[in-house]
Amino acid sequence: xxxxxxxxxxxxxxxxxxxxxxxxxxxxxxxxxxxxxxxxxxxxxxxxxxxxxxxxxxxxxxxxxxxxxxxxxxxxxxxxxxxxxxxxxxxxxxxxxxxxxxxxxxxxxxxxxxxxxxxxxxxxxxxxxxxxxxxxxxxxxxxxxxxxxxxxxxxxxxxxxxxxxxxxxxxxxxxxxxxxxxxxxxxxxxxxxxxxxxxxxxxxxxxxxxxxxxxxxxxxxxxxxxxxxxxxxxxxxxxxxxxxxxxxxxxxxxxxxxxxxxxxxxxxxxxxxxxxxxxxxxxxxxxxxxxxxxxxxxxxxxxxxxxxxxxxxxxxxxxxxxxxxxxxxxxxxxxxxxxxxxxxxxxxxxxxxxxxxxxxxxxxxxxxxxxxxxxxxxxxxxxxxxxxxxxxxxxxxxxxxxxxxxxxxxxxxxxxxxxxxxxxxxxxxxxxxxxxxxxxxxxxxxxxxxxxxxxxxxxxxxxxxxxxxxxxxxxxxxxxxxxxxxxxxxxxxxxxxxxxxxxxxxxxxxxxxxxxxxxxxxxxxxxxxxxxxxxxxxxxxxxxxxxxxxxxxxxxxxxxxxxxxxxxxxxxxxxxxxxxxxxxxxxxxxxxxxx
Ligand code: ASP
Numbered sequence: 242x243x244x245x246x247x248x249x250x251x252x253x254x255x256x257x258x259x260x261x262x263x264x265x266x267x268x269x270x271x272x273x274x275x276x277x278x279x280x281x282x283x284x285x286x287x288x289x290x291x292x293x294x295x296x297x298x299x300x301x302x303x304x305x306x307x308x309x310x311x312x313x314x315x316x317x318x319x320x321x322x323x324x325x326x327x328x329x330x331x332x333x334x335x336x337x338x339x340x341x342x343x344x345x346x347x348x349x350x351x352x353x354x355x356x357x358x359x360x361x362x363x364x365x366x367x368x369x370x371x372x373x374x375x376x377x378x379x380x381x382x383x384x385x386x387x388x389x390x391x392x393x394x395x396x397x398x399x400x401x402x403x404x405x406x407x408x409x410x411x412x413x414x415x416x417x418x419x420x421x422x423x424x425x426x427x428x429x430x431x432x433x434x435x436x437x438x439x440x441x442x443x444x445x446x447x448x449x450x451x452x453x454x455x456x457x458x459x460x461x462x463x464x465x466x467x468x469x470x471x472x473x474x475x476x477x478x479x480x481x482x483x484x485x486x487x488x489x490x491x492x493x494x495x496x497x498x499x500x501x502x503x504x505x506x507x508x509x510x511x512x513x514x515x516x517x518x519x520x521x522x523x524x525x526x527x528x529x530x531x532x533x534x535x536x537x538x539x540x541x542x543x544x545x546x547x548x549x550x551x552x553x554x555x556x557x558x559x560x561x562x563x564x565x566x567x568x569x570x571x572x573x574x575x576x577x578x579x580x581x582x583x584x585x586x587x588x589x590x591x592x593x594x595x596x597x598x599x600x601x602x603x604x605x606x607x608x609x610x611x612x613x614x615x616x617x618x619x620x621x622x623x624x625x626x627x628x629x630x631x632x633x634x635x636x637x638x639x640x641x642x643x644x645x646x647x648x649x650x651x652x653x654x655x656x657x658x659x660x661x662x663x664x665x666x667x668x669x670x671x672x673x674x675x676x677x678x679x680x681x682x683x684x685x686x687x688x689x690x691x692x693x694x695x696x697x698x699x700x701x702x703x704x705x706x707x708x709x710x711x712x713x714x715x716x717x718x719x720x721x722x723x724x725x726x727x728x729x730x731x732x733x734x735x736x737x738x739x740x741x742x743x744x745x746x747x748x749x750x751x752x753x754x755x756x757x758x759x760x761x762x763x764x765x766x767x768x769x770x771x772x773x774x775x776x777x778x779x780x781x782x783x784x785x786x787x788x789x790x791x792x793x794x795x796x797x798x799x800x801x802x803x804x805x806x807x808x809x810x811x812x813x814x815x816x817x818x819x820x821x822x823x824x825x826x827x828x829x830x831x832x833x834x835x836x
Contacts, residue, residue: 304344313349459486464478465480481786531658535681568643686725
């Protein structure tokens with residue numbers, strides 16, 4: 242071992258080491274010169290130790306004084322107790338310090354573009370700057386903690402999957418397009434100019450083929466790539482725990498994943514997630530929460546009041562109902578005083594929330610003293626008011642709000658209003674670390690794309706319809722329910738999967754329903770159709786979005802915090818400069834001419 246190499250990490254030294262000689266390797270977090278003493282905090286992944294340089298060795302003292310932030314150093318010294326009153330209780334090494342006897346600067350660093358100290362109240366530098374120097378940003382303790390937690394997440398997953406007989410199997414990155422509803426990233430072939438590989442949107446078809454091949458239980462911590470517009474919780478490449486099982490029904494997949502969920506939260510956070518998790522039907526979720534990924538940390542449920550609205554004299558409600566729309570309401574309990582009448586006026590704080598989701602307006606009434614108030618109150622005869630009061634459980638001080646529109650608009654806009662109110666009224670306490678999991682089940686198999694005038698798969702085209710609905714596949718596609726299930730937590734979709742079609746005839750019918758002609762289906766998915774006709778077992782699976790899991794576990798709302806080298810919001814890697822132009826020769830090899 243070379244003399245400079247560490248005997249301990251920066252997180253090791255405690256009172257038990259007092260009097261011993263130790264060598265530490267790490268980075269200078271900060272240095273403070275007090276005239277006769279220089280204190281240097283040396284940091285590594287494991288912790289932080291205070292090193293002291295004193296005047297008894299003038300050369301060493303001078304060398305200590307030259308240290309600057311983020312110099313990489315080796316320090317040899319003697320462990321001693323800190324001066325009384327200078328102990329730190331927030332770190333394990335806080336009782337001791339290392340009195341330096343030798344210093345070696347392993348590598349110096351120029352002044353940094355930003356600080357990595359993370360003092361309380363210290364503002365972070367601009368994110369693009371931090372992404373440009375990501376290797377420095379990653380030195381921040383909070384980011385290190387997140388990535389360490391993410392490692393723990395992967396470890397717990399692997400242990401659980403192995404204990405349940407799953408095989409970890411890798412699938413190709415260069416393949417053929419698997420439709421998950423997004424745009425593909427394409428890779429041009431040099432050998433076959435004009436032909437392209439598609440990077441996987443998921444390993445979906447490969448994992449199904451592993452079931453056909455008899456591997457029975459498969460998993461992979463898989464990278465998936467989707468060329469979509471980025472959002473706070475979306476990156477062009479992301480990681481899924483991808484799972485597939487043979488000879489299973491929906492309940493079997495759900496049970497395995499509930500066990501894993503409980504294990505992850507117990508081992509990563511020490512939190513107990515009671516299982517079985519609640520299940521909620523898709524239609525019910527849309528009605529009550531206005532979303533198929535409801536945040537169940539708080540109530541504020543949406544109610545249909547169409548039947549009551551029909552008895553009112555309010556023409557806005559009545560004409561929407563006559564046109565086949567719905568009238569739904571939400572009772573913001575105790576919020577009458579929180580929102581002034583001007584916050585409720587068209588263009589005001591709350592109407593703005595629903596207008597973003599295309600609602601034409603927000604009708605409202607307050608219940609003050611013993612009566613409803615507000616401009617639409619006069620359209621509701623007493624008997625109708627009494628029904629409204631009962632349906633929405635209205636008490637003095639409550640604010641009730643309504644959206645009348647077509648069903649999807651009413652659901653989306655009231656769903657957004659519900660979440661807005663949940664935050665605004667303090668119904669979600671981030672400090673409490675509540676994790677409200679649920680399964681959303683009974684999804685419709687297809688949705689109708691108004692623009693393209695055709696049916697589209699709600700999950701992906703390999704999802705099985707419910708057996709009892711199979712007969713109406715062609716005759717009443719809107720009514721067909723899928724054997725699909727999503728796992729949601731705190732308003733995020735954290736997983737989704739389905740039982741798959743395992744019979745060729747059914748798969749062909751579904752392709753046809755999606756507007757794929759038989760020869761087109763054969764050209765794109767002939768290999769799957771052949772495989773399904775080769776003794777394919779009943780099978781199903783799921784994928785969990787691990788980036789979102791890491792976000793929830795670490796309490797961040799920024800997906801870039803849980804990925805070591807993320808792209809920025811404009812899909813650029815600011816550190817390496819990708820995407821970048823390439824040599825003309827490379828384009829020539831690929832047969833590509835830029836237009
Ligand atoms: N492949 C699906 C997805 O990526 C998940 C699944 O059905 O297993 O969303």
